[in-house]
Amino acid sequence: MRVEVWGDINCPWCYIGKARFDQALAGFEHREDVEVVHRSFELDPHAPRAARPVIPLLAAKYGLSLEQAEAAEGHIAENARGEGLPYLSGGRDAANSFDMHRLLHFAKEQGRQAELLDVLYRANFAEERSAFATARLVELAVEARLDGEAAAAVLADPEAYADAVREDEATASAMGATGVPFFVLDRRLGVSGAQPVETFARALEQAWESQVPLPLIPVGGGDAQACGPDGCALPQQ
Template sequence: MRVEIWSDINCPWCYIGKARFEKALAGFPHREDVEVVHRSFELDPRSPREARPVVPLIAAKYGLSLEQAKAAEQRIAANAHEEGLPYLSEGRDAANSFDMHRLLHFAEEHGRQAELLDALYRANFADERSAFAEGRLVELAVEAGLDGAAAAAVLADPEAYAEAVREDEATAGAMGATGVPFFVFDRRLGVSGAQPSDTFTAVLEQAWESRVAIPLLTDAGEACGPDGCAVPQR
């Protein structure tokens, strides 16, 4: 069985949703027969390449004060911590993620996509040093077990794996996805948002047992979309 996960490195609910899904997958009896593939989805393709502080961006997007935006980040951090994930609620930044997605496709070809995705999430949400700092992506690629020179060559060529990213995004659009994370099980069952692990467990079981191509879309959970990320109420 194949599970495809559309996500963006800038999306905190993708980071949290991945952990919730993996918790469900770890307890799934047929987990060794599940292939997980990560797909590209840019929340804001027009975002500048220059990194900008996250809290002011949240404040501007939602019409919040800086204090309210900080509180929203702290609530997201609390959700991450509940899943055992490190999360910096202050001092993070964000920038265009297209190069990250291109590098993830390069990593997939070399069997290191999962490792690079974990490294990117950690760098973006947990490390003091920005994931968007000069030379940082090459460092993260090396940490993930990739060749540094080859990764640098990919990043230096703006067209390398660019079409693969665009194809992922076009597929997501054709499926009706407007936000991430978005999980698709064997192209038959869909789950939108960072659902609880129990929900992922139920869908894994249904996808395994069901051979009828009737799509199931759960009520949307916390997710990030073009208009921003869901802010938890606790």
């Protein structure tokens, strides 16, 4: 069985949703027969390449004061830490993620996609040092046990894996995905948002047993936290 996961490194609910899905998968009886493929989805394809502090970005996007934006980030941090994930609620930045997605496609060819994704999420959400500069991305690729020179060559060529990223995004659009994380199980069931572990566990069981063809069957509540073109869902205070 194949599970495809659309997400963006800039999306905190993708970081949290991955942890919840991983927990569900770890308890799944047939986990050794499940292939997980991570697909590209840019929340803001037009975001500048230069990294900018997250708190002012949140304040501007949602019409919040800086103090309210800090509180919102703090609530997301609580959700992350509840899943055992490190999360830096202040001092982070954000930038265009296209190069990260290209590098993840390269890592997939090398059999190291999951490892690189974990490294990128941790670098973006748990470390003060920016994860978006080219030199830093090469370092993170090496940390994920990829060849540094090969990773640098990918990043130096703006067309390398660019079509693969765009194809992932076109597929998500065709499936009706408007936000991430978006999980598709065997192209039979769709799960949107950072659902509870129990929902992912039920979806795995249902997909394993189901022979229902497309269209996708939505699983789980429609109010699970997710990120979309207009921003990320903020926990209620």
